[in-house]
Amino acid sequence: MDRLTKWITEHAKLIVIVFLIISLICAGLFFTVKVNYDMTQYLPEDAQSTVALKLMTEEFSSAVPNARVMMPELTITEAAEVKQKIAACPGVMEVMWLDDMADIRTPEEMLDKALLNQYYKDSTAIYDVVIEPDMEVKATNAIYKIIGEEGGISGMAANIAYSRNQIMTEVMGAASILLPTIIVVLLLTTNSWISPLLFLCTIGVAVIINMGTNVIFGSISYITQSVSPILQLAVSLDYAIFLLSSFERFRKTEKDVKIAMQLAIKESFVSIAASAATTVLGFLALVFMRFGIGSDLGLNLVKGVALSYISAVVFLPALALCCVKLLDKTTHKRIIPEIKKLGNVFIKIRIPALILVALLVVPCFMAQSRSDFFYGNGAPAPESRYGKDTIKINEKFGENTPIVLLVPKGDIGREAQMSEKLQEIPHVTAVMSYTSTVGSSIPTEFLSPELVKNFYSDNYSRIIINTDTGEEGGHAFDVVEDVRAVASEFYEENYSCGMSANLYDMKYVVQGDTNLVNGLAIVFILLTLLISFKSLTLPVILIFVIESAIWINLSTPYFTNTPLVYLGYLVINTVQLGATIDYAILLTDGYVVRRKSMYSIEAVKGTINDNIISIITSGLILSAAGLSLKMTSSMEIVKELGLLLFRGTLLSMALVLLALPALLILFDRPTARLTKTPFILKEREKKSKKAGKSGEA
Secondary structure (H helix, E strand, O other), rough: OOOOOOOHHHHHHHHHHHHHHHHHHHHHHHHHHHOEHHHHHHHOOOHHHHHHHHHHHOOOOOOOEEEEEEEEEOOHHHHHHHHHHHHOOEEEEEEHHHOOOOOOOOOOHHHOOHHHHHEEEEOEEEEEEEEEEHHHHHHHHHOOOOOOOOOOOOHHHHHHHHHHHHHHHHHHHHHHHHHHHHHHHHHOOEOOOOOOHHHHHHHHHHHHHHHHHHHOOOOEEEHHHHHHHHHHHHHHHHHHHHHHHHHHHOOOOOOOOOHHHHHHHHHHHHHHHHHHHHHHHHHHHHHOOOHHHHHHHHHHHHHHHHHHHHHHHHHHHHHHHOHHHHHHHOOOOOOOOOOOOOOHHHHHHHHHHHHHHHHHHHHHHHHHHOOOEEOOOOOOOOOOOOHHHHHHHHHHHHOOOOEEEEEEEEOOOHHHHHHHHOOOOOOOEEEEEEEHHHOOOOOOOHHHHHHHHHOOOOOOEEEEEEEOOOOHHHHHHHHHHHHHHHHHHHHHOOOEEEEHHHHHHHHHHHHHHHHHHHHHHHHHHHHHHHHHOOEHHHHHHHHHHHHHHHHHHHHHHHHHHEEEHHHHHHHHHHHHHHHHHHHHHHHHHHHHHHHHHHHHHHHHHHHHHHHHHHHHHHHHHHHHHHHHHHHHOOOHHHHHHHHHHHHHHHHHHHHHHHHHHHHHOOOOOHHHHHEOOOOHHHHHHHHHHHHHHHHOO
């Protein structure tokens, strides 16, 4: 450690230059990292919809439609011409319309009314379009030029195109809110005008390196791209604050700034590592999710926190030494001084606060898993072009979510019977199979190969089932279950996919991940606390306080009757636990130190007085990170995570200041017995109390 600290202080300029060069390289690499906007790609390999998609890709040249394109004021002939124009757009693989199902030269009055209304109504045409992956932006831009302002595009491809266009703008928007907030908070709570910039530079470098090194993963999800930089900045800023505070403290006793910095690095190295460890272990639990988005986000956050730690103990010391004269020139008195009497207030209200928490915990625990959940990206922002188009198309033609069913090829009679039964399922509007579209009596040899390949591959028959449900929800998932049940009646081997089927599988995968991820996060952090405090009671108390805050946070949507993104519900469990447990650790650590020379109530008072500014500063920064995501994102899942983080951080901070002191005092005696380093001996305490009473008398 001595060699390392000496090397850092002796090569400060070199370290700063190296970190800045790495940052510039990673900033360039950041733009080469592929961002994945399709959450269904993170489903496990053995999920039925994943198997179905893989089979369909191997067996059929055409894919499931992923966009609906509407254009008004057209005759049927003009609509057919527009279809050809859309088909010629870059990235468009296939366009399906009325002329694929019927002869449009037939007079309109003689066409099947249900079929006609599915594709053409009131002089308005709607097309089912297959857009190639990674070409969503180019394809939708080209289609918009054809259909103009009056037309519209909806569906997964349109959603992805919209998200691609928005994501960088929204990340920058979140940063534009968060960074000024952080600067103001730090200016109010530190004693240098320049130190907040050093903190932000330190963690900012780590964020850039983290995002650039994502190139090793090949691609990351859009959720990780949106959330990770803001979360990393917010949860690890404390590391930089702690080290620079330690440096300022040692400068009061050491004339040589290099010696002061070496001592600061030594003091901070282990304590920052302990803080980072709890955060890392909380995020690490996400890696064990079967749903791949957890691993994607978890690995990125683990890497980010590790890089922030390295930046705080290596880059910041070097940067601070290079700027030491500037730090001295910009020193000022703390605008918000230490508040020495707040501890008394929290001690006085500890019993009512604990009773309130006790009354809330059980109902909140019961309610937090009973909200109405959705499992996809959520509803589109109604003010966006994509949102407006989706509403416009659904109002005109109703919702349409196709399900693709694959069954073994060969038995036309069985296929015809199954198609008839599928048609009877509620919310199924059309079943497009060879037998229902062409007829079971016409041999495939009599038809063009182009037509036949839409329905048959070498091994499988493909049936497209149109439904009038949304992509998810009770009705949508009921249809998926009914389709799979009917298919199982006729074929032992059957596979289904499509957005509703994919989200149905996603629902059961992420629900299955819940207990595993939450359990692992609690076990990881509990073990870390056991090692840190060498106590059997303190880790349980700390986990209980933060978990109570999590339960209250996640039960709010249930009590307010607000739907909740399930992925946000799952992720915030680990993120809130890993990110805010530090507040409880900071307070408890101070309590344990003071308890060796003070009684429990005095130890709690002193600890709150000394640490409340640090806890509030950290809590305000993390909650501001959540609020910035909520305010700037148009993507429902990111907004939901932001709101949960904002509310959850404030709740964790409140419970640490209100409930934790009461619990520390309440369980003081058991803690003294079950902690390796004992508190004041009971005999001394009794004698001191008697002596105190005698003195008072």
